[in-house]
Amino acid sequence: MSNLLTGKVAIVTGGASGIGLAAVQRFVAEGGRVVIADVAQEAGEAAATSLGEAAAFQRTDVTDEASIQAAVDAAVTRFGRLDVMFNNAGSTGDGSSITEIGPAGFDKTFVLDVRSVVLGHKCAARRFKEQGTGGSIISTVSVAGLQGGWSSVSYATAKHAVVGTIRHAAKELAPFGIRTNGVAPGVIMTPLIAKAFGVPPEKADELVQYLVGRLGSKQAMGRYGSAEDVANAALFFASDLSAYVSGTVMPVDGGISSYTLSTSDEEIFAAAQEFARSLT
Known part of the structure; x- marks a missing residue:
């Protein structure tokens, strides 16, 4: 490791x-x-404990501004400052088609996936301006935000x-030395994909392995992406290596968003x- 974040304090929702x-x-x-900011208290506390003094857990509901602000305050209280805000929390939301979507499901998806990012920018940027140090804001996008x-x-x-x-904030926050960028994962094999397909949480790892074995070799780079692939991109934006980069969205997708949409999503579905049916 190269200690790219020595002296820096981050929040990861x-x-x-x-x-x-x-x-x-x-x-x-x-x-x-x-600071690990999440609604999953047991998992968050366990993760913080495993990482020792360098990590702390703060229960955070990113749909609530006061809760996000509390995470910022917790970072400052525990570690003395804030340098990086990673707006990562989100969900696939209401999966209804455009002919079936209702206002409630649509609005709920926007509150979790968009309002949380706006409020994350707001709370972090206020702290960065108060410190006078600048800072980095990172947000998780998706290839679904780049291509229909x-x-x-x-x-x-x-x-x-x-x-x-991200594009708006890059201009508004630039005078304060605050940069904002996004990472846009492609198909990343995490347990969240199991939830999207109604597979029980305890079977999530089995589903991931099943999909990797069944379809991984069909991907352009011969494999699916991992959470670590996205984390490495986020590290670039969190570090000073990206000091002159703002307003960008980096695809972390093995190249799939650079060419015509394949049948990958249909094959995964x-x-x-098929896996879900095998459990019944």
Whole structure:
């Protein structure tokens, strides 16, 4: 490790599992100190304990501004400052088609996936301005925010809105030395994918392995992405290596968003349904 984050303090929302946990672990390995901000208290506390003094858990509901602000306050109280905000928490939301989507499901998806990112920018940027130190804001997008057809209308629209937030904030926050960027994962094999297909949590790892074995070799780079792949991209944006980079969204997708949409999403859906049926 090269200690890219020595002296830096970060908040990672949704940091108790999946991409968020991988980022927490990577940040700590690079010398950073991290607040794990998540609603999953047991998992978050366990993750913080495993990482020792460099990590702390703060129960955080990212749909609530006061809760996000409390995470910022917790970082400052525990570690003395804040340098990085990783707006990672989110969900696939309402999976209804455009002809079936209702206002409630659409709005709920936007609150979790878009409002949380706006509020994360707000709370972190206020702290950065108060410190006078600048800072880095990172947000998890998705290939669904770069190209149509990868997900439901609510999720795709929400992630496109996150891209808009990043681009707007880059201009507004630049005078204060605050940069903002996004990472856009492709198909990343985490337990969250099991939840999206209705597979019981205890079978999540089995589903992931099933999909990797069934379809991984068909991907352009011969494998699916991992949470660690996304964490490495987030590390770049969190570190001073990206000191002159703002307003960008980096795809972490093995190249799939650079060419015509393949049948990957349809194949995953079919294979996951097949796996789910095998459990009954």
